Amino acid sequence: MLHIDNLHVSVADKPIIKGLTLDLPAGEVHAIMGPNGAGKSTLSYTLAGRAGYEVTGGAATLDGEDLLAMDPAARAARGVFLSFQYPLEIPGVPALTFVRTALNAQRKARGEAEIGAPEFLKRARATAAALKMDFEMLRRGLNVGFSGGEKKRMEIFQMALLEPRLLILDETDSGLDIDALRIVSEGVNALRSEGRSMLVITHYQRLLDYIRPDRVHVLAAGRIVASGGPELALELEREGYDKYASAA
Amino acid sequence: MTGLRDALLSRDETRLPGRRDEDWRWTDLRGTLRPLPAVSDAVQPLAAFDEPEGVQVRRFAAPVTAGTFDASLSVAAGETLWLLDRVDAGAGAYARDLALDITLGEGATLHRLVLAADSADAVSVTRAMVSLAPGATFHQTVLATGGKRQRIETAVAHPGAGARARLDGAYLLADGRHSDQTTILDHQGPGGTSEQLIRGVAADQARGVFQGRITVAVGADGTDARLKHNALLLSDRAEIDAKPELEIYADDVACAHGNTVGTLDAEVLFYAMSRGIPEVEARLMLVEAFVGEIVERIGPAPLQDAARAFVADQLEALRR
Ligand SMILES: Nc1ncnc2c1ncn2[C@@H]1O[C@H](COP(=O)(O)OP(=O)(O)OP(=O)(O)O)[C@@H](O)[C@H]1O
Numbered sequence: 117m118l119h120i121d122n123l124h125v126s127v128a129d130k131p132i133i134k135g136l137t138l139d140l141p142a143g144e145v146h147a148i149m150g151p152n153g154a155g156k157s158t159l160s161y162t163l164a165g166r167a168g169y170e171v172t173g174g175a176a177t178l179d180g181e182d183l184l185a186m187d188p189a190a191r192a193a194r195g196v197f198l199s200f201q202y203p204l205e206i207p208g209v210p211a212l213t214f215v216r217t218a219l220n221a222q223r224k225a226r227g228e229a230e231i232g233a234p235e236f237l238k239r240a241r242a243t244a245a246a247l248k249m250d251f252e253m254l255r256r257g258l259n260v261g262f263s264g265g266e267k268k269r270m271e272i273f274q275m276a277l278l279e280p281r282l283l284i285l286d287e288t289d290s291g292l293d294i295d296a297l298r299i300v301s302e303g304v305n306a307l308r309s310e311g312r313s314m315l316v317i318t319h320y321q322r323l324l325d326y327i328r329p330d331r332v333h334v335l336a337a338g339r340i341v342a343s344g345g346p347e348l349a350l351e352l353e354r355e356g357y358d359k360y361a362s363a364a
Numbered sequence: 365m366t367g368l369r370d371a372l373l374s375r376d377e378t379r380l381p382g383r384r385d386e387d388w389r390w391t392d393l394r395g396t397l398r399p400l401p402a403v404s405d406a407v408q409p410l411a412a413f414d415e416p417e418g419v420q421v422r423r424f425a426a427p428v429t430a431g432t433f434d435a436s437l438s439v440a441a442g443e444t445l446w447l448l449d450r451v452d453a454g455a456g457a458y459a460r461d462l463a464l465d466i467t468l469g470e471g472a473t474l475h476r477l478v479l480a481a482d483s484a485d486a487v488s489v490t491r492a493m494v495s496l497a498p499g500a501t502f503h504q505t506v507l508a509t510g511g512k513r514q515r516i517e518t519a520v521a522h523p524g525a526g527a528r529a530r531l532d533g534a535y536l537l538a539d540g541r542h543s544d545q546t547t548i549l550d551h552q553g554p555g556g557t558s559e560q561l562i563r564g565v566a567a568d569q570a571r572g573v574f575q576g577r578i579t580v581a582v583g584a585d586g587t588d589a590r591l592k593h594n595a596l597l598l599s600d601r602a603e604i605d606a607k608p609e610l611e612i613y614a615d616d617v618a619c620a621h622g623n624t625v626g627t628l629d630a631e632v633l634f635y636a637m638s639r640g641i642p643e644v645e646a647r648l649m650l651v652e653a654f655v656g657e658i659v660e661r662i663g664p665a666p667l668q669d670a671a672r673a674f675v676a677d678q679l680e681a682l683r684r
């Protein structure tokens with residue numbers, strides 16, 4: 117599914133990702149943990165195609181296609197979805213309108229027929245119910261006046277409707293209360309399937325109790341410095357990142 | 365008052381207002397009409413337009429060469445009127461001066477929507493003089509798409525005395541177009557309110573101008589006057605000029621004015637694109653939302669629908 121090979125990324129001429137290699141096979145869930153400032157968000161933005169994240173070396177491919185050559189919208193149409201650490205607000209664009217526009221733009225790019233309003237509303241209602249979201253809230257400007265946790269839930273709502281193949285969750289658990297964490301995790305788990313892969317960035321083992329990863333990677337100073345099974349997350353929780361500071 | 369009419373009728377080009385005139389410094393008509401076109405009554409055919417129901421519609425056809433036009437309207441005491449003034453575009457380089465008188469009787473209500481379309485080569489000035497009686501309500505929305513020079517001026521004589529005025533507007537400019545919305549709000553008596561919200565978008569090499577002057581005369585105590593202008597530059601060759609002015613000679617007055625000029629938020633654009641919305645569509649979506657707030661403030665549904673359709677058409681021009 118996703119192959120990242122010796123990736124180097126600079127932001128404002130400052131190297132942040134420094135030779136990162138990662139393999140995410142189809143159907144697997146990999147967690148990425150690492151200290152603040154290690155480059156986790158930089159990696160997600162780079163995969164999503166944000167301007168200003170300059171790839172100075174290496175490659176990233178999705179099912180063999182060069183991901184880095186595509187603009188963000190084209191990547192999304194290929195199935196990339198980044199759940200933002202800090203979702204943006206769009207006043208004047210109702211959440212429902214936004215998601216339907218995005219869904220139909222993706223479908224158009226893939227040569228599929230658009231989804232009509234009634235069918236879309238039906239899906240949106242079911243998804244909102246599953247995530248225990250107030251449907252009326254979805255008629256307001258996207259994320260405007262939403263709490264931090266509500267914004268995160270809105271990200272998962274969008275993800276569920278857009279049905280991406282590569283899910284990148286950047287600290288989706290931060291800002292969520294205990295119930296919301298469970299609901300959001302259930303939403304994510306519902307999307308787990310053979311053809312779908314996930315990169316789950318988090319600081320906390322707690323999320324990984326809900327979303328069980330196949331593998332855990334430690335990202336420090338722009339590189340993957342250790343990889344292991346789910347037990348690695350438990351070890352990090354106990355011992356912190358000290359021993360990786362020297363490896364980095 | 366305006367020099368365009370004087371210049372056209374006297375055939376004297378030196379009477380055109382230009383950048384040396386304080387009120388016209390960003391809407392220089394000098395040199396735009398050379399030679400001055402001959403004034404005649406001949407007008408261009410009106411474009412097809414679905415007239416909304418329940419609304420009084422006035423169509424102002426574009427002149428063939430140059431023309432001066434007048435119209436007046438009054439809303440009787442206690443009556444309510446929904447009015448759509450459509451200033452038609454026509455084709456080619458014409459000069460138009462349109463002077464409108466509007467009078468509202470005591471307790472009367474007027475919702476006025478102005479759809480100002482002009483050709484890219486037009487020099488066009490529309491002036492409305494609005495006079496309010498006590499207790500009258502005047503809500504206006506001007507939507508403009510610019511011309512070679514386009515000026516839409518609204519002057520309101522406000523008696524205070526419970527009368528309310530709202531002057532909203534939006535301009536959506538592409539190519540090398542220019543549009544100027546100028547408002548003059550004269551609070552002449554105590555206890556009046558006024559509110560203005562103007563949103564503008566300028567792409568390419570377009571130029572948007574907003575001038576809003578609020579005067580609160582001696583004795584117009586307790587006036588509440590608010591004015592806000594927000595504009596977006598969609599290209600680094602576009603230009604926005606704005607001048608809010610307050611002259612207050614009364615006591616206990618609440619006046620607020622705000623003016624912002626910015627660009628589309630790159631982070632928000634990326635967010636939308638990362639969900640699969642192509643850049644051009646994402647930009648238009650954000651512009652539509654920005655201007656949409658003006659449209660949503662229009663009370664009467666038929667006027668709101670007409671405004672929304674006008675904006676949608678103009679967004680297509682920004683797509684290119
Ligand atoms: N626009 C920028 N200009 C300069 N430096 C930047 C910019 N954006 C990020 N950085 C730097 O890049 C490094 C990595 O940041 P990044 O946001 O990827 O970290 P992170 O691993 O996601 O951290 P956190 O756990 O706090 O979310 C940091 O040192 C940060 O200061």
Ligand SMILES: [Mg+2]
Nearest residue numbers: 156157158201
């Ligand atoms: Mg981060």
